[in-house]
Amino acid sequence: MFDWLFTDDWFPKFDWRWDYAWEILPRLIEATGNTLIAAAAGYLIALVLGLAFALAQRSQNRILTFFVREFVEFIRSTPLLLQIFFIFYVGPQFGITLSPWVSGMIAIGLHYSCYLSEVYRGGIDSVPKGQWEAATALNMTTAQTYKRLIIPQAIPPAIPGLGNYLVGIFKDTPMLSVIGVAELIHTANAIGSETWRYLEAYTIVGVIFLALSLPAAGLIRAFEGFVRRKLGM
Amino acid sequence: MSLFEFLSQYWPLLMSGTGVTVAQFLLGAILTVGLALVFGLMKMSSNRAIKGSAVVYIEIFRGTSLLVQLYWIFFVLPLFGVTLEKFTAGWVAIGLNAGAYGAELVRGGIMAVPKGQWEAATAINMSAARRMWRIILPQALVNMLPAWGNLMVEILKGTALVSLISVADLMFQAKQINASTYLSAQIFGTALVIYYILARFLLTPFMRWLEGFMARKLGRA
Numbered sequence: 001m002f003d004w005l006f007t008d009d010w011f012p013k014f015d016w017r018w019d020y021a022w023e024i025l026p027r028l029i030e031a032t033g034n035t036l037i038a039a040a041a042g043y044l045i046a047l048v049l050g051l052a053f054a055l056a057q058r059s060q061n062r063i064l065t066f067f068v069r070e071f072v073e074f075i076r077s078t079p080l081l082l083q084i085f086f087i088f089y090v091g092p093q094f095g096i097t098l099s100p101w102v103s104g105m106i107a108i109g110l111h112y113s114c115y116l117s118e119v120y121r122g123g124i125d126s127v128p129k130g131q132w133e134a135a136t137a138l139n140m141t142t143a144q145t146y147k148r149l150i151i152p153q154a155i156p157p158a159i160p161g162l163g164n165y166l167v168g169i170f171k172d173t174p175m176l177s178v179i180g181v182a183e184l185i186h187t188a189n190a191i192g193s194e195t196w197r198y199l200e201a202y203t204i205v206g207v208i209f210l211a212l213s214l215p216a217a218g219l220i221r222a223f224e225g226f227v228r229r230k231l232g233m
Numbered sequence: 234m235s236l237f238e239f240l241s242q243y244w245p246l247l248m249s250g251t252g253v254t255v256a257q258f259l260l261g262a263i264l265t266v267g268l269a270l271v272f273g274l275m276k277m278s279s280n281r282a283i284k285g286s287a288v289v290y291i292e293i294f295r296g297t298s299l300l301v302q303l304y305w306i307f308f309v310l311p312l313f314g315v316t317l318e319k320f321t322a323g324w325v326a327i328g329l330n331a332g333a334y335g336a337e338l339v340r341g342g343i344m345a346v347p348k349g350q351w352e353a354a355t356a357i358n359m360s361a362a363r364r365m366w367r368i369i370l371p372q373a374l375v376n377m378l379p380a381w382g383n384l385m386v387e388i389l390k391g392t393a394l395v396s397l398i399s400v401a402d403l404m405f406q407a408k409q410i411n412a413s414t415y416l417s418a419q420i421f422g423t424a425l426v427i428y429y430i431l432a433r434f435l436l437t438p439f440m441r442w443l444e445g446f447m448a449r450k451l452g453r454a
Contacts, residue, residue: 074425
């Protein structure tokens with residue numbers, strides 16, 4: 001396995017061709033756009049659905065709470081890849097044909113909504129009890145209490161968690177390639193099978209992922225500060 | 234075809250796939266623990282070269298997707314003369330990826346050990362290695378085990394990706410059976426349930442037991 005180390009001609013095996021890298025770069029940048037759109041769309045679904053799951057788990061209805069809890073656990077302990085296949089292939093069996101984009105967005109949105117519901121739950125739990133009591137004292141309805149008091153205060157502490165899962169979704173979008181969404185890995189696969197050169201395409205994809213996800217942590221922290229200031233916390 | 238007939242026909246394939254999934258998980262998890270320990274400790278080093286290389290490893294493997302890493306290891310590494318068999322490429326990629334996340338858990342667990350423990354160990358003249366092994370790491374382990382439970386489930390879920398380089402795991406068998414029967418709901422549904430049983434009723438209880446066991450060992454329970 002390591003005998004290449006002891007020959008003197010291993011360096012040319014790198015065989016990195018800049019002209020070829022430049023040639024495929026525009027296609028990969030276009031695919032980056034698709035990856036970002038997929039991540040953003042999946043995230044929006046997850047944000048809304050996650051909040052719904054978090055609120056449902058706080059409901060007085062024991063049966064609803066139980067089923068949502070079990071559903072969240074089920075989705076969290078099974079692979080996203082399998083869920084993508086499930087949603088994409090099971091629909092047609094019952095006469096519902098979903099496009100790769102739609103089924104991919106549903107799968108990613110659903111998968112991550114279960115993670116986000118836990119983040120929301122932590123945020124809501126961190127709101128001091130006095131706030132609930134004050135809302136009751138002011139005769140606010142439950143809906144008003146959540147909308148005007150609890151959720152605005154629950155969001156800032158949840159932002160780091162919410163942001164991490166945005167990066168998580170971004171890094172999981174390559175799985176959409178299996179059902180034919182033309183994101184980064186799908187494009188790199190196509191390039192590789194056209195020319196039998198995988199080195200440049202996969203390496204550029206890796207670098208694009210690094211370049212976009214490394215600054216994310218700093219941006220999330222800055223955004224949390226911004227939201228806290230806006231809400232006067 | 235009823236679900237029962239369907240299952241009795243394809244059960245052997247599903248079970249062999251499950252076996253491969255479990256093997257990928259175990260090998261990947263062992264590699265993860267090893268890498269996490271080594272790089273977690275390296276990241277705490279005061280030597281800048283050692284610390285720097287740990288930071289590079291952690292950031293590269295946390296900053297890119299597991300799928301990208303898997304493809305890179307399987308398709309690109311052979312160009313450098315390192316050809317891994319697909320089965321090996323699978324668990325190595327999983328271990329390298331999860332090891333980067335685990336390294337941060339190790340670091341966090343060690344940092345959460347109270348400073349007095351370090352001072353006390355130094356005061357009774359323990360060497361740095363002995364102090365780490367006998368005093369700090371056991372306490373750090375108890376601190377970080379709950380987070381490791383989650384990481385272990387992530388590793389198990391990550392093994393599904395090896396099907397994309399044709400390792401015949403549960404995901405791969407499910408895809409194959411789907412392609413020949415078109416009974417998607419049955420086969421993918423069954424595979425989902427198998428993964429769920431592995432994660433929820435085997436792996437998670439084991440990690441809970443380990444948490445309790447380690448806590449008792451340290452006299453904390």
